[in-house]
Amino acid sequence: MDMKASKKLGLKERYTLMTRDLAWTPTYQAVKDVFPLTEYEGIKIHDWDKFEDPFRMTMDSYWKYQAEKERKLYAIIDAFTQNNGHLGVTDARYINALKLFLTGITPVEYMAHRGFAHIGRQYPGAGPRVACLMQSLDEIRHAQTQIHSLSNYNKYYNGFQNWRHQHDRVWYLSVPKSFFDDAVSGGPFEYIIAIGFAFEYVLTNLLFVPFISGAAYNGDMGAMAFGFSAQSDESRHMTLGLEVIKFILEQDPANLPIVQAWIDKWFWRGYRVLTLVAMMMDYMLPKRVMSWKEAWEIYAEQNGGALFADLARYGIKVPKGWEQACKEKDHLSHLAWNTFYSYGMAAPFHTWAPSEKDMEWLSAKYPDTFDKYYRSLWTHYAREQAEGRRYYSTTLPMLCQICQIPMIFTEPDDPTKIAYRESDYKNIKYHFCSDGCKSIFDLEPGKYVQSWLPVHQIHQGNCFPSDVDPGKPGFNPLAEVLRWYRISDGIDNRDYADSPDKQNFETWRTQATGN
Amino acid sequence: MSVTSVAAYDFPPKDGADKFPAPLLYIGWEDHKMFCAPFCVPVPPATKFGDFVTDALPGMFSPHPDFKHIDWNKTEWFLSGKPFKPDMGKTMVENGVGHKSVVRFRTPGLTGLGNSCF
Numbered sequence: 001m002d003m004k005a006s007k008k009l010g011l012k013e014r015y016t017l018m019t020r021d022l023a024w025t026p027t028y029q030a031v032k033d034v035f036p037l038t039e040y041e042g043i044k045i046h047d048w049d050k051f052e053d054p055f056r057m058t059m060d061s062y063w064k065y066q067a068e069k070e071r072k073l074y075a076i077i078d079a080f081t082q083n084n085g086h087l088g089v090t091d092a093r094y095i096n097a098l099k100l101f102l103t104g105i106t107p108v109e110y111m112a113h114r115g116f117a118h119i120g121r122q123y124p125g126a127g128p129r130v131a132c133l134m135q136s137l138d139e140i141r142h143a144q145t146q147i148h149s150l151s152n153y154n155k156y157y158n159g160f161q162n163w164r165h166q167h168d169r170v171w172y173l174s175v176p177k178s179f180f181d182d183a184v185s186g187g188p189f190e191y192i193i194a195i196g197f198a199f200e201y202v203l204t205n206l207l208f209v210p211f212i213s214g215a216a217y218n219g220d221m222g223a224m225a226f227g228f229s230a231q232s233d234e235s236r237h238m239t240l241g242l243e244v245i246k247f248i249l250e251q252d253p254a255n256l257p258i259v260q261a262w263i264d265k266w267f268w269r270g271y272r273v274l275t276l277v278a279m280m281m282d283y284m285l286p287k288r289v290m291s292w293k294e295a296w297e298i299y300a301e302q303n304g305g306a307l308f309a310d311l312a313r314y315g316i317k318v319p320k321g322w323e324q325a326c327k328e329k330d331h332l333s334h335l336a337w338n339t340f341y342s343y344g345m346a347a348p349f350h351t352w353a354p355s356e357k358d359m360e361w362l363s364a365k366y367p368d369t370f371d372k373y374y375r376s377l378w379t380h381y382a383r384e385q386a387e388g389r390r391y392y393s394t395t396l397p398m399l400c401q402i403c404q405i406p407m408i409f410t411e412p413d414d415p416t417k418i419a420y421r422e423s424d425y426k427n428i429k430y431h432f433c434s435d436g437c438k439s440i441f442d443l444e445p446g447k448y449v450q451s452w453l454p455v456h457q458i459h460q461g462n463c464f465p466s467d468v469d470p471g472k473p474g475f476n477p478l479a480e481v482l483r484w485y486r487i488s489d490g491i492d493n494r495d496y497a498d499s500p501d502k503q504n505f506e507t508w509r510t511q512a513t514g515n
Numbered sequence: 516m517s518v519t520s521v522a523a524y525d526f527p528p529k530d531g532a533d534k535f536p537a538p539l540l541y542i543g544w545e546d547h548k549m550f551c552a553p554f555c556v557p558v559p560p561a562t563k564f565g566d567f568v569t570d571a572l573p574g575m576f577s578p579h580p581d582f583k584h585i586d587w588n589k590t591e592w593f594l595s596g597k598p599f600k601p602d603m604g605k606t607m608v609e610n611g612v613g614h615k616s617v618v619r620f621r622t623p624g625l626t627g628l629g630n631s632c633f
Contacts, residue, residue, distance in 0.1 A: 338549075391578055394574075395574070398554065408548075420543075428614070431541065444519065450529050456529070461536075
């Protein structure tokens with residue numbers, strides 16, 4: 001039989017055949033029974049075919065691209081590992097930024113995977129469904145490549161070994177965890193505005209650029225490689241987020257107020273999570289890339305400002321908390337690092353007071369605020385530590401009901417005063433760090449009265465190993481909470497100066513660089 | 516509706532007073548942000564306010580060098596942000612301090628490390 005070669009399909013034809021053409025309208029079941037979650041949020045979509053996928057990627061080309069990226073990534077990771085690349089980082093303080101990343105960010109990459117798989121299933125339109133499927137696969141790939149890259153450090157340094165266990169338990173990890181749990185328990189439209197738009201489009205550069213440039217600046221080729229490998233996926237995610245928001249707004253004018261309320265909420269939720277990034281940039285990197293304030297000015301004020309100017313034609317306004325976030329850029333990282341320094345017993349990474357040289361840098365980057373407000377704190381801590389009184393707080397802090405961060409934030413116009421906000425709901429008081437968090441609660445109190453606040457859970461007795469009896473004499477609650485967290489006291493936690501990590505790194509590096 | 520949901524959605528709050536060994540109290544010292552956030556402690560409702568000040572506060576706040584200079588007679592108190600005058604001889608409940616109340620105190624003249632409010 002003669003072979004008949006058919007003409008190669010064009011991009012557009014291929015896309016049509018392999019995405020939209022695969023969808024059908026069900027006849028045995030009602031459409032609303034097959035896609036039961038599309039109406040309850042109040043969003044109205046009249047024509048799903050109006051969604052334009054800017055990339056027009058099909059699954060077969062997706063696998064090809066991703067496989068190529070994986071090959072490059074694992075070649076770099078292997079080379080880094082085989083050459084003891086970990087000894088080439090600036091110093092072992094840097095490695096604590098990776099512990100923060102692995103415990104805080106990697107598990108939410110996995111949650112993003114689950115979230116996009118879920119909404120992909122729920123959208124009746126084939127275009128967004130395929131785009132969500134790909135993003136779902138990207139997110140699980142990111143989780144996996146991060147775990148693989150960082151597993152090399154787990155062979156040599158403490159604090160990497162229980163990241164998955166800790167993500168569901170440790171106090172500061174409830175910040176990213178509750179953020180994502182909040183998003184995935186919303187409907188399919190809220191989720192895509194929350195993660196696809198507010199996080200991926202507006203804020204993601206403030207997460208990835210600092211960590212990945214931080215890795216590059218501090219000699220960590222392993223972490224740098226997974227960042228670069230994720231970069232082209234991230235740009236696809238950003239585009240999806242933007243296309244989706246435009247699509248929803250163009251479908252029906254009634255969608256605007258709902259979308260605006262989600263933008264207000266999720267900008268603020270995401271911004272609060274970035275508090276962890278701010279302190280990482282300013283305090284945890286031995287060699288810094290730029291200050292949090294500079295990053296905020298570039299990625300939020302300039303880029304975000306342009307984005308919202310562009311969306312103004314749809315009636316979208318700058319998110320409600322924007323102005324306050326801009327005011328906080330001078331303060332965020334300092335307040336956050338004091339929190340981790342004070343509660344340095346209860347996190348699986350090390351903390352330290354900035355050195356005199358570090359403070360020179362902070363003072364230059366924060367000329368209006370560092371010397372005025374923050375220098376005396378660090379000088380005091382350093383003096384205390386030198387005299388053998390390294391300060392650790394042993395009383396639990398009050399948390400915000402929404403972002404779950406300790407109540408560390410100050411009034412937008414008075415950096416000396418902690419901001420307190422409260423609401424009463426069904427005869428119980430709820431407390432918040434800001435107007436942004438309070439208004440999220442006030443819109444959906446029935447959701448947030450169920451928040452799993454780590455401090456309250458400890459006081460309720462839910463955070464001790466099952467083999468202990470809190471009623472017995474000699475019961476040490478702090479020690480038992482650390483055991484429940486699987487933090488080895490004196491090894492995984494406390495000050496860097498006293499850590500086995502510091503000692504080992506110095507010994508190994510000396511061995512590697514001389515006789 | 517208190518939640519946007521597919522069906523009726525009504526669940527008990529996670530932090531009702533009945534879940535704790537004693538009602539929670541949040542306590543913050545104004546102008547002393549070295550303590551990065553207010554503290555959260557269970558306080559039995561029959562505790563006298565004065566006993567709480569003498570017995571519980573030093574464990575939390577004495578690491579700050581200003582603590583030993585506090586003149587408790589001049590201290591200003593706030594309940595949910597509003598000025599109030601606790602009766603030191605009366606209990607928490609009698610003073611109107613209940614589950615998840617926020618009590619703050621200000622110590623005039625003491626403004627933290629190098630007057631930085633830390």
